[in-house]
Amino acid sequence: MDKIKIFGGEPLHGRIPISGAKNSALKLMAAALLTDEPLVLERMPRLADTRFMAHLLAHLGVEAHEEPGGVLRLHAATLASTFAPYELVRKMRATFNVLGPLLARAGKAKVSLPGGCAIGARPVDLHLKALEAFGAAIDLEDGYVIASAAGGLKGASISFPFVSVGATEHALLAAATADGVSTLDNAAREPEIIDLADCLNAMGARISGAGTPTIRVEGVSRLGGVSHQVVADRIETGTFAIAVAATGGEVMLEGAQGGHNTALWSLLKSAGVAVEQTEEGVRVARNGSRCQAVDVETRPFPGFPTDLQAQFMALMATANGVSVVRETIFENRFMHAPELARLGADISVHGHEAIVRGVPGLKGAQVMATDLRASVSLVVAGLAAEGETVVHRVYHLDRGFERLEEKLSACGARIERVTE
């Protein structure tokens, strides 16, 4: 199993190209099931999760070809199967989003209940309620969802009881070719929702209001092929920005969409970090003294993203003062806290809150990655720590960060992968 070895204490200087967003790419890939024409995705990140999704799509009959320069061509001329087995769904929750497109295209599907990072219970009740509202009959049997919509899906009005990114995306994928008009109230507003709506619209869908709490979808009878560029990854952007804040230095995050991280920029500025949005991307710099402690609470977009909470906690571990980190999206997302403590952080967790008492410096140690964002928070801490840090179980990291060691080394970090 691979490990990552870091010799910390080097400031980061240089340029980091930002990849396409994993969490957008996965749902865009599912959209390929909705058309018999090719869907070409540009700026596709090469990740374990996107490969995993491609395996599932291949099983369903989608031909996938990777082309140079981050291009993925997906073609579902006909469907080979409407069955998504446990082995192909269990590792990653986003695979569950094939259910709606399969129902829309074939009128039936059998899809395993999903797995994913162990950060909370993560049910799919909102996804299933949305599909039922569109007229699907749904049964749960032996860990599988068995769904049918013999007469096709019908447009419907849905009001989500709370904001869910995945359920909003699933509803969009299902409503695009449903018969009639759908409205989604209390919809998620994340940039990934806008990206999916833009791609579906380019394919011929009629979606308006994406990025606001109310989305309207006028169902169309068919969708066609298109080329679409995946939105820049705001979580990768935020992670590197936090890494620069933690180590000091100055980095240009090339291609980053500054407007997608405003909650993070305002916290970083309060902590004493310089952030400048330019046409090229976002420049982040910190010179001299330690960051100031600031409190953070995770919220749906445009609030502070839960996917940056672990990294921000790593930054606060060496800040001047006490920071309260509150997690409101997932119930079990503090698994990085005891690992950060191994590096010398002073963190106490009380339910949904972690109290981080900043220490002057961290010291390298052996640590264990528990989930994707937790593992990168250990890398951030290791980059700032004195001496050697070894991060075990880096397969978590490979799910969502493209060429992480390469991008950081190019900015002066001493980081390497060790394969055993």
Ligand code: EPZ
């Ligand atoms: C997406 O997960 C992301 N994953 C997550 O990123 C991200 O943390 C999350 O959105 C929030 O931004 C992908 O896009 C693949 P939700 P998703 O539905 O869609 C509860 C990462 O590290 N809920 O917005 O699963 C749920 O348990 C990952 O890249 C229900 O109760 O998140 C959670 O508490 C981790 N029933 C809350 O809603 C449902 O049917 C928000 O989850 C659906 C969700």
